[in-house]
Amino acid sequence: MCRFFYQIPQNPLHTPPQFLRFALNNPQTGNFMNRKKRIGIWIRVSTQDQKRGDSPEHHREQAEAYAKLKGYEVIEVYDLTGVSGKTVKDHPECRRMLEDVYRGHITGLIFSKIARFARNTIELLEFANFFQEQNADLISLNESFDTATPAGRLFFRIISSMAEWEREEIVDRINASVETRAKLGKVMGGIPYGYQRKGKDGIELHPQESVVRRKMYELYVQHQRYGTVARILNEQGHRTKRGKKFSDMAIKRLLKDPITKGLRRARFTKVGANGRPELRDPKEWFFHRAPAIVSEELWQEVNDIIARYEQGKTQPMNRRLKLFTGFLYCTCGGKMYVPSSNPKYTCRACKRKIPVDDIEAIFKSQLKQFLLSPEDIEAYYESSQQGIIGKQRELEVVTSKIEKLKARIAKLFELHEKNQIETDRFNEFYREPNEQLKQLERTVPTLEGEIKVMRGHARSSDYILEEAKSLYDNWDDLTNEEKRNVVEAITEKIVVGDGEVNITLYSVSPPKKDSPFSKLASNGQHGL
Numbered sequence: 001m002c003r004f005f006y007q008i009p010q011n012p013l014h015t016p017p018q019f020l021r022f023a024l025n026n027p028q029t030g031n032f033m034n035r036k037k038r039i040g041i042w043i044r045v046s047t048q049d050q051k052r053g054d055s056p057e058h059h060r061e062q063a064e065a066y067a068k069l070k071g072y073e074v075i076e077v078y079d080l081t082g083v084s085g086k087t088v089k090d091h092p093e094c095r096r097m098l099e100d101v102y103r104g105h106i107t108g109l110i111f112s113k114i115a116r117f118a119r120n121t122i123e124l125l126e127f128a129n130f131f132q133e134q135n136a137d138l139i140s141l142n143e144s145f146d147t148a149t150p151a152g153r154l155f156f157r158i159i160s161s162m163a164e165w166e167r168e169e170i171v172d173r174i175n176a177s178v179e180t181r182a183k184l185g186k187v188m189g190g191i192p193y194g195y196q197r198k199g200k201d202g203i204e205l206h207p208q209e210s211v212v213r214r215k216m217y218e219l220y221v222q223h224q225r226y227g228t229v230a231r232i233l234n235e236q237g238h239r240t241k242r243g244k245k246f247s248d249m250a251i252k253r254l255l256k257d258p259i260t261k262g263l264r265r266a267r268f269t270k271v272g273a274n275g276r277p278e279l280r281d282p283k284e285w286f287f288h289r290a291p292a293i294v295s296e297e298l299w300q301e302v303n304d305i306i307a308r309y310e311q312g313k314t315q316p317m318n319r320r321l322k323l324f325t326g327f328l329y330c331t332c333g334g335k336m337y338v339p340s341s342n343p344k345y346t347c348r349a350c351k352r353k354i355p356v357d358d359i360e361a362i363f364k365s366q367l368k369q370f371l372l373s374p375e376d377i378e379a380y381y382e383s384s385q386q387g388i389i390g391k392q393r394e395l396e397v398v399t400s401k402i403e404k405l406k407a408r409i410a411k412l413f414e415l416h417e418k419n420q421i422e423t424d425r426f427n428e429f430y431r432e433p434n435e436q437l438k439q440l441e442r443t444v445p446t447l448e449g450e451i452k453v454m455r456g457h458a459r460s461s462d463y464i465l466e467e468a469k470s471l472y473d474n475w476d477d478l479t480n481e482e483k484r485n486v487v488e489a490i491t492e493k494i495v496v497g498d499g500e501v502n503i504t505l506y507s508v509s510p511p512k513k514d515s516p517f518s519k520l521a522s523n524g525q526h527g528l
Contacts (some may be wrong), residue, residue: 039139040097042111044080044088056081062141063110075106089123091526113142192259193241194293203264205291208397212238215394216254217302221319222485224305226251237401237440244434255308261299322482324359324494328446331497345496348361354496363494366503367472388451395447398440405437438490 041063111117152324194213212488334349343351350424492504
């Protein structure tokens, strides 16, 4: 006896066209050639049809009578009563039917009429091709065709050709409509993160998402890494429109979109050869004004940084690593780096070395000489006020999200207590919002503390000046990332030579030429 084993794929519509079935003297099925045709009955009756007296039982009785007349054996009934005909291929009953056809359990399907089988022409063609590949038949009672007969196969090919023509006509009409709507500035497709729909065809700023999207730009200027921005936002409990965590590619796409500076693109993508979206020729794009989230200057600054890294095909340094990478040079001109196996900065060219702890101690001592100009103090005060407003808005967004999540979780508990959600499904629905709630609740005291500190610091320019002078005293309390921010803000270059280190610092913003602060931080030499 020959036995053949196979595994039913997840999507039978996408299986290879050839599938060989064997039934060799199987005692359970008998001789294959002498068996009756095994038939399934497809029932799909809309709710409106049922109100008019067109019952599922009536459709089943008609199909069974036809099968009896033809000598077919009814094996399965697929009941999709009340299901919309817009698309049915993902319905569990449809999946079961396709699997039964694929494994040879049934070799034909009876339905009352084509509209009851599939109203979506694309799905209808897919079903037709699938049944033909599996040597199975489609039987429509209303249209009076049976693909088991030559006349039935001819009729089905005719209506399939008409369906294909109709589909192409629809595509042409849609394309023309899309282009017209794009020219007029109508909003099409999904609403970008940071915005919400206004009326039928417009958009406006989303009060919560717009704050988070603005923060993306601020974080990227600071860290210059997509992954770092995504990590910070996720840790603070922020999520995408679909409730998912931000990815580095999502951050990149959102940062490069000009809509945030008030310039909305329309009809700039199309479906590529591989089925994925790709950019159209820029000549085919349409541009319209939109509410801006960030200033054009900030948008340009971020995108200049992105373009610089993309042109050099490099990635900015991870600021959680070494403090002086990119600023530390050897007197021979080579850059110095820290090998993973040695805690010393090393010159790639001449192999000169200096311990990591030594260079940090020297830099710390140089901070005593760092000052800020009066112009810097005024700029700091103004930026502090804007920073406080931004932090307050961010706190409002976080608080609002917390309230919504609490209400959502409370509703889940209520449904679970009423046995309307099974325990397994409850755990699945509860896990993600609960994790996000905890992250947001951890963010609240951090934001409140930052606002309190910023308010205190902004009260006095004397405090600001004193704070700038006390970097030396506060250095050991800073995190590695905060130290790196200081290094980038005030360091021009550090050169390591034989027995000395030359550190060049500059003020945060350029002072006036005739100001007594114009040479605030010159070269500082330190012996080793």
